[in-house]
Amino acid sequence: MTTLWNKPEISRREFFEKCAEAGAKTFVFGGLVVTTANLLLAQDPEDVRARAEGAVESRLHDTGLGDVRARAEGAPKEAAKGPIYGFVVDTMKCIGCGSCVRACRDENNVPDGFCRTWVEQYTFFPNGEVIVNSPSGGADGFGEDLPSRNMPEELGQLPVRGFFVPKLCNHCINTPCIQVCPVGASYVTREGVVLIDQERCIGCGYCVQACPFGSRYINPQTNTADKCTWCYHRITKGMVPACVQACPAKARIFGSVSDPNSEISQILANNRVQVLKSYLGTNPRTRYIGLDSEVM
Amino acid sequence: MNSARHFIRLLALLAIAAAAFFKARSMVVPADFGKLGHFRASAITDAAAREPRHLGSVTCAECHSEISDPWSKGKHSVPQCENCHGPGMLHVKVVSEDSVDAYPDPIKQNKNALRPTTGIRECEWCHLKTFERPSTLKSIKSVGEHITATGGTFTPASKCTDCHNPHTTAVK
């Protein structure tokens, strides 16, 4: 039998033609096999059910209810592995002093014009107009260019309602920001903290665009992506993040959600909490008390 | 068997390319990449290594009890010292090592390596009246108005700390 291998003489051109033909056949056949297998698998009712159950399971954990369930079972399994961290922002308590923004800047060397955490001021007028303001992220406080001071003449009305909303990286469980990183510089630690490897980051900015909350920026000093780390260098030393320590209104609460006795677990158990942009399904670990539906 | 040499050449080329790829990869990708996930495992220890700059009022109290004792009993015991005075880490270093020359100019100018306070801006951060602030918080419309309303004389040089002890809020 004459095969390609033992054929007496074959030109290089003929050889490559044969190789290409064999490759194409493998590709088509392989594609058929994979497609058939996928179709068969997808129709397996057991598999579909198992997958649906898996989804329910992970949702339980993701919303923090898993922690509550672990407590009910009397065995906080997560606690054995070390803490899982969470953050609560109580918008009802925030007085808009900006201490958190200043503390964050000083602690983390945040360059001018950027913020890892910032405070937004929401002012509502009777005609339905909502003004959202955050001069220097709130670092200089609120007052000078305050809507409630300057706007009434223009609108001819006094505001009817208003509040402050502090914001920071949500340390999402389903992070779009990690997914898009081409070099593996964005990652999540076992404690649930989303971090950036400053050595590996190439500053492409994909994650800055991917984050739907505007939490990331490219640091002009390092040319790498930067964002809130929940002060990872502090929390690993048993301290609280700088903003939490600075807040005079106790509007920011940080702690271990895997410890049922921690302050934050008690707050999560006894309050109705919300997350920002829940419809995006990023599943933030930063949760809010008193989040208004107007807050974006 | 003549055509076998085509295979051998092709395989040799592939082997060289593969060797080059793995060599290049081992040079670019850190050894501990992928140990804990799709990232460099030692990045975690790098991130944790940085030095905290805010020490908390407990640390300040170690040297400044004459201020922190009344502070902790007064109405201002919730805001931390560092909220107004800036982070204390450098201050502790400069004071304990007496080496202010080693630090950049702005710090040298302000010898104690703390943020200079104005006695008015720090107060306004919390106590200026804005519509969004809770009404339970003591706030004033402006310093001028407050001084006039309380029977004082306002000058452009007037400060909150002219009348109030900022650490306890008590009127002097």
Ligand code: SF4
């Ligand atoms: S808030 Fe943005 S940067 Fe933070 S984890 Fe979520 S997607 Fe990533």
Ligand code: SF4
């Ligand atoms: S420090 Fe607290 S009260 Fe002040 S702006 Fe930040 S969150 Fe609000």
